[in-house]
Amino acid sequence: LANAIRGRLDFNLGTSVLSGMGTSARDLSEIQRVVFLGCGTSLHAGLVGEYAFEDLADIHAEVQQAAEFRYRNPIISRSDLVVAISQSGETADTLAAVREANQKGAFVMGLCNVVGSTIARETGRGIYLHAGPEISVASTKAFTCQVAVMLMMALKLGRGRRFSREEGLKLAREIERIPELVERTIQQSDKIEKIAARYAEHEHAFFIGRGYLYPVALEGALKLKEISYIHAEGYHAAELKHGPIALLQKGTPVIALANDIAGKDKTLGNVEECRARGARILGVITEGDKEAAEFMDDFIEVPACHPLVATIPTAVALQLLSYHIARARGCEIDQPRNLAKSVTV
Numbered sequence: 001l002a003n004a005i006r007g008r009l010d011f012n013l014g015t016s017v018l019s020g021m022g023t024s025a026r027d028l029s030e031i032q033r034v035v036f037l038g039c040g041t042s043l044h045a046g047l048v049g050e051y052a053f054e055d056l057a058d059i060h061a062e063v064q065q066a067a068e069f070r071y072r073n074p075i076i077s078r079s080d081l082v083v084a085i086s087q088s089g090e091t092a093d094t095l096a097a098v099r100e101a102n103q104k105g106a107f108v109m110g111l112c113n114v115v116g117s118t119i120a121r122e123t124g125r126g127i128y129l130h131a132g133p134e135i136s137v138a139s140t141k142a143f144t145c146q147v148a149v150m151l152m153m154a155l156k157l158g159r160g161r162r163f164s165r166e167e168g169l170k171l172a173r174e175i176e177r178i179p180e181l182v183e184r185t186i187q188q189s190d191k192i193e194k195i196a197a198r199y200a201e202h203e204h205a206f207f208i209g210r211g212y213l214y215p216v217a218l219e220g221a222l223k224l225k226e227i228s229y230i231h232a233e234g235y236h237a238a239e240l241k242h243g244p245i246a247l248l249q250k251g252t253p254v255i256a257l258a259n260d261i262a263g264k265d266k267t268l269g270n271v272e273e274c275r276a277r278g279a280r281i282l283g284v285i286t287e288g289d290k291e292a293a294e295f296m297d298d299f300i301e302v303p304a305c306h307p308l309v310a311t312i313p314t315a316v317a318l319q320l321l322s323y324h325i326a327r328a329r330g331c332e333i334d335q336p337r338n339l340a341k342s343v344t345v
């Protein structure tokens with residue numbers, strides 16, 4: 001993670017991240033829309049990218065499922081920046097989408113971890129994450145690095161659009177804190193292990209979040225499914241009552257991402273609705289937030305930080321939760337059944 005951040009936060013010259021993209025600010029000034037593409041964890045990272053680009057860079061951004069790209073007739077033009085996100089750089093659906101976007105003349109770049117991978121080569125320009133080798137099948141540090149790099153890109157492109165240089169520097173300093181925030185979250189591993197033991201026997205779980213934490217809720221559910229084989233679904237907190245709430249019964253685990261950021265009160269309201277149906281609530285909250293802690297049966301604290309940056313320690317807390325639940329269930333964590341590191345067909 002520190003590698004992904006290092007050397008890219010040069011805000012005075014406006015070059016570091018852009019030079020990593022193999023392009024110039026002038027090329028990018030023509031861009032009208034940013035389309036993020038990915039599968040699985042990379043798709044969830046793309047959703048954070050969408051929020052960050054709109055919020056920080058004031059550019060129309062959207063995430064599209066790479067898996068569906070070739071089965072529709074997606075509208076992509078020369079004024080689109082297409083960002084293909086892939087840890088392995090070999091995922092077949094993402095690669096097919098890259099080829100189609102290339103054909104349509106879009107400005108296509110890759111966000112890959114594996115140097116020299118097919119997507120990295122076929123995009124021609126892009127950023128390597130330098131997240132180190134992902135030993136386990138389920139993507140973990142690639143997600144946090146993808147998010148960190150996209151925050152930096154959004155910050156770079158947004159300077160002078162949405163915020164002043166001073167505000168940009170403030171957020172840059174927050175991004176620089178990410179390794180420390182993650183370290184502090186990892187230090188809670190023993191506490192998370194004890195909490196995990198209370199959730200390891202269940203066969204279903206729901207993850208809820210809103211705003212920047214919505215994609216993290218999706219990713220938390222995916223990690224739990226992948227490595228512990230618990231049926232887990234991530235929902236926007238407000239979507240729960242549009243159907244899924246019917247599934248809640250006494251003891252059903254609901255993991256509520258209720259960090260102290262915009263929308264927290266609404267999420268706490270949703271927690272109350274779940275509690276009224278007998279759900280057991282595990283909250284992820286901001287360190288020292290006594291008000292939020294009151295709503296929870298159990299809680300994991302993550303350090304206070306900028307809402308965009310909070311996505312990263314929160315994701316790490318959920319990765320640790322899945323890890324400990326999977327261990328308690330005796331699952332093979334690094335090589336989960338039925339999963340391949342890169343899905344090349």
Ligand code: F1P
Pocket residue numbers: 039040041042085086087088089090091094137138139339340341342343
């Ligand atoms: C996409 C992905 C991973 C997942 C698993 C299967 O990979 O869905 O997110 O954890 O490894 O593939 P990639 O395109 O990011 O390499």
